[in-house]
Amino acid sequence: MTIYKDVLETIHMIEKENLDIRTTTMGISLLDCFGRDHKAASERVYDKITRLAEKLVETADEVGEDYGIKIVNKRISVTPIALAGANSTEEWLLYAKALDNAAKAVGVDIIGGFSALVQKGCTASDESFIEAVPYALAETDAMCSSINLGSTKSGINMDAVKRMGPLIKKTAYLTRESNSFGCAKFVAFANAVEDNPFMAGAFHGVGEAENVINVGVSGPGVVREALRGMDGASADEIAEKIKQTAFKITRAGQLVGREVSSRLGIPFGILDLSLAPTPAIGDSVAEILEAMGLERCGAHGSTAALAMLTDAVKKGGIMASGHVGGLSGAFIPVSEDNRMIAAAEEGCLTFDKLEAMTSVCSVGLDMIAIPGDTPEDTISAMIADEAAIGVINNKTTAVRVIPAYGMKAGDKVDWGGLFGSAPVMEVNRFSSSQFIQRGGRIPAPVHSFKN
Amino acid sequence: MKAIITVVGKDQVGIMYKVSGILNDKHVNIEDVTQTILQEYFTMIMVVKIDEAKAGFHEVDVALHEMAEKEGLSIHVQKEEIFDTMHKI
Incomplete structure (x- = not known):
């Protein structure tokens, strides 16, 4: 009878919990x-x-x-x-x-x-x-x-x-x-990766083959549902559950991705399992953190919860596919996640907390609207901070901020569709100008000398 | 090719008859059936074998969905492969 339980679980994931193949990207x-x-x-x-x-x-x-x-x-x-x-x-x-x-x-x-x-x-x-x-x-x-x-x-x-x-x-x-x-x-x-299938940062690296199919699988809703009814469970039980769920999602993606690649006659590159939210209800990464027991995404504890989530997702994914690559983990694009938008609007999720969370998510400061009059050097300094987190911690980091023209903190910007809408976030008003204007290069960290 | 059909809907006379009728028309062999009533809802899972030389997966899927819409049922047809890859190591 277990097969029937599995059948119903799969049907439920697809129908109710937004399990989908987020993208097939041809390199x-x-x-x-x-x-x-x-x-x-x-x-x-x-x-x-x-x-x-x-x-x-x-x-x-x-x-x-x-x-x-x-x-x-x-x-x-x-x-x-x-x-x-x-x-x-x-x-x-x-x-x-x-x-x-x-x-x-x-x-x-x-x-x-x-x-x-x-x-x-x-x-x-x-x-x-x-x-x-x-x-x-x-x-x-x-x-x-x-x-x-x-x-x-x-x-x-x-x-x-x-x-x-x-x-x-x-x-x-x-x-x-x-x-x-x-x-x-x-x-x-x-630390950009050469085989990332997710936008806006996808490119086909110079070390890649002539032509390849990479697949990005998502499904924050499925993970959220898997945690339902786990009130009182310990952190390791939750991590295990996420891992198992990530495994199943990745397997589905692997099957579909390989089929696309074989029908097109193009080699299969990698599978990227990244929990990427969309503005649709129930398709939210913040909601997973909230299901873990945080009143709102952005509360103290959010970084730890996100770290556990990203790691468990990677572990499940690695087991499920022969070639896991890209960014694999969890994305935290503010405007594309309705619970994150809500947390930002309530003042729970701030720019600085997001920066801390990017040290453990799979990308970085993503889809954040900032005041239109934010100085150029301040934006460069945000990018320098984020790059430093990536370079020192051996991970990919990225910055996608939108200094919305003519808008100020507290306004709301709406881009529609997958890109969603976001409240304009307050940024630090003190100047970083002299530091940025120095230019030059920050030397590679000591732990990069592994040769 | 093996496929799994799930049928859920308000219990009424002839659900099994209508589903198996379509499968018969499309030369689909039913290999296993489990069926129960969950709080007035008819719930059935079938393991079937589709003979692609006679009717393709897509054709069977469309025929079942047309009927499901008319009868107010929810029917899903999925290749068995997908359950195997997701639930077996």
């Missing part, structure tokens, strides 16, 4: 497209993406239907475009538009990879790329951008960090008509 190498003539190169980029991803959406939908588990997003990640070696904003925009148009032509939701890897230093071409990012974000719809600014091996490139504040503020200004939405498509990373 495409563009290294063979680049060349001196950027117009011709951008055309080759468009052609290659539309050729390889032609059947992605259709196939993913078919597989989702066959297995009764919906594949919510279909996405593409490409080789970091900064490697194209262009030298002016006009040239970079050719690539941005090629990506955006290709994404629209094949019908994917988002394309990622308008990215640069400058963890140790910037080339002349990288410098012009950073200059072009705000314009590229403003003039495209489906394209996401990211820049890796530091790594445990190389330290933090503070010259590049210094330029992030102006980049983000300019993007906020150029996209002011849409509540500075451009900033929601840009991530500043430390």
